[in-house]
Amino acid sequence: MKHAQLVIGTAGAGKSTYCSTIMQHCEASRRTVHAMNLDPAAEYLAYTPSIDIRDLITLEEVMDDLRYGPNGGLVYCLEYLLDNFEWMENELDDYQDDYLIIDCPGQIELYTHFPVMKDFVGHLQRLGYQVVVVYLMDAQFTDDAAKFISGSLAALSAMIQLELPHINVLSKIDIYLQRHTTPDGTQPRRLGRRLDRFLNFDINRLLTDKNRRGDMDRPIARSNVQQGNFASLNSAVARLLEEYNMVSFLPLDITDEDSIELVLSHADHAIQYGEDLEPREPKVRLCPAPRPRGQVSSRIGPPSRRPRPSLTLPSGRPTRSDRPSPAPTDPGTRRRRLECANLAVGTPQYKRKPTTDPEPRMRRAHMFACLLALLFFFLHALIPLLGAGPGPGKGPAPGHCGVLRGKKRPDT
Numbered sequence: 001m002k003h004a005q006l007v008i009g010t011a012g013a014g015k016s017t018y019c020s021t022i023m024q025h026c027e028a029s030r031r032t033v034h035a036m037n038l039d040p041a042a043e044y045l046a047y048t049p050s051i052d053i054r055d056l057i058t059l060e061e062v063m064d065d066l067r068y069g070p071n072g073g074l075v076y077c078l079e080y081l082l083d084n085f086e087w088m089e090n091e092l093d094d095y096q097d098d099y100l101i102i103d104c105p106g107q108i109e110l111y112t113h114f115p116v117m118k119d120f121v122g123h124l125q126r127l128g129y130q131v132v133v134v135y136l137m138d139a140q141f142t143d144d145a146a147k148f149i150s151g152s153l154a155a156l157s158a159m160i161q162l163e164l165p166h167i168n169v170l171s172k173i174d175i176y177l178q179r180h181t182t183p184d185g186t187q188p189r190r191l192g193r194r195l196d197r198f199l200n201f202d203i204n205r206l207l208t209d210k211n212r213r214g215d216m217d218r219p220i221a222r223s224n225v226q227q228g229n230f231a232s233l234n235s236a237v238a239r240l241l242e243e244y245n246m247v248s249f250l251p252l253d254i255t256d257e258d259s260i261e262l263v264l265s266h267a268d269h270a271i272q273y274g275e276d277l278e279p280r281e282p283k284v285r286l287c288p289a290p291r292p293r294g295q296v297s298s299r300i301g302p303p304s305r306r307p308r309p310s311l312t313l314p315s316g317r318p319t320r321s322d323r324p325s326p327a328p329t330d331p332g333t334r335r336r337r338l339e340c341a342n343l344a345v346g347t348p349q350y351k352r353k354p355t356t357d358p359e360p361r362m363r364r365a366h367m368f369a370c371l372l373a374l375l376f377f378f379l380h381a382l383i384p385l386l387g388a389g390p391g392p393g394k395g396p397a398p399g400h401c402g403v404l405r406g407k408k409r410p411d412t
């Protein structure tokens, strides 16, 4: 199974930064990920792409040669890519089984109006790729409820147009937190709750909350949502999105490893990444030599499963480097744990023999049943002879002396 993330979003939302952040994060956890740049106008990228549309065509060439404007030129470049998709197939051949992160251009109409991106995804799917869309929206959109609603509608529009598993991400949370932090380093008490309303699209609260001065440095601007000619339309659209639970967001703070992991794990889950991976064989020798105390290889053990982080606000959480390292374990305990781990993965030399072999037990039960049957048979055969005495019609044959029980043989 092949997997890919299609990273889209408004211009400057942080798509390239997201790609580079995810790549670094995966590299650190020894996961192979390759980036593909689909922006023919990109001048600077924060990562090194393995596949780059600029190797095929650039916006500059199109604008110079065909005298197109930047937006028309961009659409032309992507259509040119689709017309020459064999080039892309050749490029993809080098990364057959790898996870791809595809950095897309920032023109939102490519996902909401034109069919080019949908066709591009169709080609990928024909090659066997499972694709998830990661839609990025800048956290500064939360400053204004109207802006936020229109950004959410754009996300919804892309979701409907592309018809793919879809994740919405509120990017640049680090900047958002910084902006709301006072010079003495404290954050307003309501900051988390305020952000939560956007993440869960609790627009009802956004529209009805009183913006008391002093609650926030920057109160949510609601004026253009609740006033003017479009107040009812705005409210209706917002309530529709909220009631049908169509849009929600994950926070992304690129300075917080847990936040990055949260977004990545949602994306992985959406395309079932990792479910077809074979658990790696532990590297253990068949007849392990006794290890000196305290030298236990930490690589041995069952394949570790990353705990799925809960969907909580990243603010104020310690980063991975801040967390205290676990207390050292004594070598004896570690050895016992290692043995347990090896038992759990069924390493041959540690396979425990069943304490009782089932075969002899079965045989014994079988013999016992036979004996019982024989005894039963003999009892049935002997009882009439021994106990019953001559009954009517069952007496000894004439001339037979018989056995007279309890009676003396009459003297003759």
Ligand SMILES: Nc1nc2c(ncn2[C@@H]2O[C@H](COP(=O)(O)OP(=O)(O)OP(=O)(O)O)[C@@H](O)[C@H]2O)c(=O)[nH]1
Residues within 6 Å of the ligand: 009, 010, 011, 012, 013, 014, 015, 016, 017, 018, 039, 104, 105, 106, 107, 171, 172, 173, 174, 175, 252, 253, 254
């Ligand atoms: N502090 C911070 N800066 C960010 C973050 N994401 C992006 N930026 C900055 O925002 C600017 C734009 O980011 P890009 O990653 O180039 O955005 P983009 O969406 O790829 O831009 P286009 O491709 O032009 O649409 C750059 O200066 C980044 O350094 C973030 O999470 N935190």
